[in-house]
Amino acid sequence: MSVRRDPRGERDARKIESRSGLPRFTIAPVEAGTSRRRIDPRAARDARRVSSHGRPRFGLVTALNPGKIADPVSSEARARPIRIVETPDFLVLAVPDRSFGASDADTQAVINAAHRLCAGSNGAVCVLSEPGDPDYGAVGADRVLQLPLERTTAASISRLIDQFPIRHVVFAESPEGADLARQTAARTGTRLFAAAERISEGQASRRCDGGKMELTAELPLVVSILPHIFRGEAKEAGEARPITVDPALQGAETPLARPRLLEADPSALSLSEAEFILSAGDGVTDWEGFSTLGDLLGAALGGSRNVCDAGHLPRDRQIGASGTIVTAKCYLALGISGAPQHLQGISDVQHVVAVNTDLHSAMIKRADLSIIADAQEVIPALIDRLKREEGRDD
Amino acid sequence: MIKALILLSAGRHPVSGRARCARLDALALEMALSLAPPAQVMAVHAGDPGNPALRGYLGMGLTHLTVLDLPEGHDPVPSLIEHVRAEAPDIVFAGNQAEIGEGSGTVPYLIAEATGASVARDVIAVELLKDGLHVRQALPKGLRQETARAFPAILCVAPQAPPARQQSFARAREGEIVTRETAQTPERFLPGCTLRPYKPRSALNIPSGSAMDRLRAATEVRAGEERVLIDPQPDKAAEEIIQYLTAKGVLRKPRQ
Numbered sequence A: 001m002s003v004r005r006d007p008r009g010e011r012d013a014r015k016i017e018s019r020s021g022l023p024r025f026t027i028a029p030v031e032a033g034t035s036r037r038r039i040d041p042r043a044a045r046d047a048r049r050v051s052s053h054g055r056p057r058f059g060l061v062t063a064l065n066p067g068k069i070a071d072p073v074s075s076e077a078r079a080r081p082i083r084i085v086e087t088p089d090f091l092v093l094a095v096p097d098r099s100f101g102a103s104d105a106d107t108q109a110v111i112n113a114a115h116r117l118c119a120g121s122n123g124a125v126c127v128l129s130e131p132g133d134p135d136y137g138a139v140g141a142d143r144v145l146q147l148p149l150e151r152t153t154a155a156s157i158s159r160l161i162d163q164f165p166i167r168h169v170v171f172a173e174s175p176e177g178a179d180l181a182r183q184t185a186a187r188t189g190t191r192l193f194a195a196a197e198r199i200s201e202g203q204a205s206r207r208c209d210g211g212k213m214e215l216t217a218e219l220p221l222v223v224s225i226l227p228h229i230f231r232g233e234a235k236e237a238g239e240a241r242p243i244t245v246d247p248a249l250q251g252a253e254t255p256l257a258r259p260r261l262l263e264a265d266p267s268a269l270s271l272s273e274a275e276f277i278l279s280a281g282d283g284v285t286d287w288e289g290f291s292t293l294g295d296l297l298g299a300a301l302g303g304s305r306n307v308c309d310a311g312h313l314p315r316d317r318q319i320g321a322s323g324t325i326v327t328a329k330c331y332l333a334l335g336i337s338g339a340p341q342h343l344q345g346i347s348d349v350q351h352v353v354a355v356n357t358d359l360h361s362a363m364i365k366r367a368d369l370s371i372i373a374d375a376q377e378v379i380p381a382l383i384d385r386l387k388r389e390e391g392r393d394d
Numbered sequence B: 001m002i003k004a005l006i007l008l009s010a011g012r013h014p015v016s017g018r019a020r021c022a023r024l025d026a027l028a029l030e031m032a033l034s035l036a037p038p039a040q041v042m043a044v045h046a047g048d049p050g051n052p053a054l055r056g057y058l059g060m061g062l063t064h065l066t067v068l069d070l071p072e073g074h075d076p077v078p079s080l081i082e083h084v085r086a087e088a089p090d091i092v093f094a095g096n097q098a099e100i101g102e103g104s105g106t107v108p109y110l111i112a113e114a115t116g117a118s119v120a121r122d123v124i125a126v127e128l129l130k131d132g133l134h135v136r137q138a139l140p141k142g143l144r145q146e147t148a149r150a151f152p153a154i155l156c157v158a159p160q161a162p163p164a165r166q167q168s169f170a171r172a173r174e175g176e177i178v179t180r181e182t183a184q185t186p187e188r189f190l191p192g193c194t195l196r197p198y199k200p201r202s203a204l205n206i207p208s209g210s211a212m213d214r215l216r217a218a219t220e221v222r223a224g225e226e227r228v229l230i231d232p233q234p235d236k237a238a239e240e241i242i243q244y245l246t247a248k249g250v251l252r253k254p255r256q
């Protein structure tokens, strides 16, 4: 770093004592080196320069400008308060979503909705667990009811309603949850409040009349909720105190046969349904390779707005705030910078892999696995490897 | 010959508001009419016999449609249960939910509870066996599943089922609507509800709170696990990506 002249420092060095009180300076040469060293902004900027082709890019942190980096605190380490409900007036039974492909977020949504039903009164949220389930305390369960059955049935739930002071039973409006909720409502002879979108103060709303009208009513015993609306982390952890069920009071009917899963064709899927998405941004120029790679991976194809604007992909393949909001399990992003509008569209994606030439792009920050490389080199390498492995399988 | 009963409701065009066949019920009727081997197909509607929407179903090839005469504001479930008990069909077809009214999709379950049948929702195809059926159901994310059901079964048809056939105007005119008297039970739940036009909410999860909270939620980047490979050989990069995808179970074939 070069030392620049510091005019104020030099002037201070020439200062001599004066009797009049006015500042006086000597004209005799003063020793060099008495001047203060100043930070040279140009040099500091050069030190922050990140190697890049084309437009200059600068990092935020250097030795000269250490910045303030807070210690990242993981959500586990942050101590959360544990809510304790000693003697609840009533229970709200939350039935976890066990549909195929349901995530923990869907079960969390059911528990969140159950908490809304307890709000303002002395109720406890009780989760209906099956053998082999995880601990429900962290997601906010006050009580846990363990059924001595392999699978929950409507008959067993209706017997629990007879035994315990259960005010509401909450299901997710998912394939399995919707089915069980309707069976339970029919079994208990009550009206189902299906697909609730809003819950507050004992009232709930849902769409009706083909989606044109909104119906609001007092909540009945059995409720099913739209999981994506009630997503979010639990505010407090619960104690998850187990409640014992008398096995003698639980019948042992055989549930219907388990269904058999069939394979799906990913290319025929709409983006919002896809489980695995291969997505391209401005950094991709090899479109041939991109679509071959999509076929080989068995992924649905998507892209950023720039790519759809340029006509490389149809408009319905645009991902982001003004395109499709996707809920895929995995997202492979090639040459996407990760603009906020784009990241909003993938906020529910579980695993993100990014390939980008720019180490400092927002997409790399969001990604779980980042590759700093040229997409045009990684695409053929992936194709090669997938083809080789396919050949080995045959 | 297998007896199939189909529950038909009236629908409404979402844009023009004109009475029409309910889309899901038309798909269900299509499924019933194209059963192999062919079944004896009966149809029933509980409501106004003069509803022009019902003609559309006749146009799809039904010769008769039984209408249990109920004025508006009455509960169709008791009448339907009584009718299903009297006809004792092997399979009852219905749509997943109605297009007008509450549309919660519970009617088939109430009938099942009363008649001892089992219900399958989201049905997209059926295959008749000697003493039961194989049902194919649609799941989210484009997945499909198959289950076996015994008779009597109630099948609720999903929007992904094969499209309904064209309606013939001549058949719609020829078909006969048979009106039957039925017990009249007034509807008790709906009069206690408030109805207002639905206002769509953003699919983005925008939190409530101050403007600062909302801005932060819109622009904040959720940080990932942060495994970063800088300038790897392309082949090494490909290997890492495939390993990661396999570990997360997204690649369909487990690759070694």
Ligand SMILES: Cc1cc2nc3c(=O)[nH]c(=O)nc-3n(C[C@H](O)[C@H](O)[C@H](O)COP(=O)(O)OP(=O)(O)OC[C@H]3O[C@@H](n4cnc5c(N)ncnc54)[C@H](O)[C@@H]3O)c2cc1C
Residues within 6 Å of the ligand: A280, A281, A282, A283, A284, A303, A304, A305, A306, A307, A318, A319, A320, A321, A322, A323, A324, A334, A335, A336, A337, A338, A339, A340, A341, A342, A345, A355, A356, A357, A358, A361, A373, A374, A375, A376
């Ligand atoms: C109102 C509004 C709504 C919007 N809605 C959306 C939306 O819904 N969806 C959306 O996507 N955008 C949306 N945008 C646009 C958004 O702001 C960005 O402009 C856009 O997402 C950028 O797309 P990109 O990442 O493909 O391109 P760029 O920002 O140009 O990024 C290209 C990236 O590729 C990298 N790269 C370059 N060459 C290579 C290479 N050879 N190999 C690997 N990487 C390379 C670069 O480093 C860069 O990070 C919206 C904008 C506005 C104003």
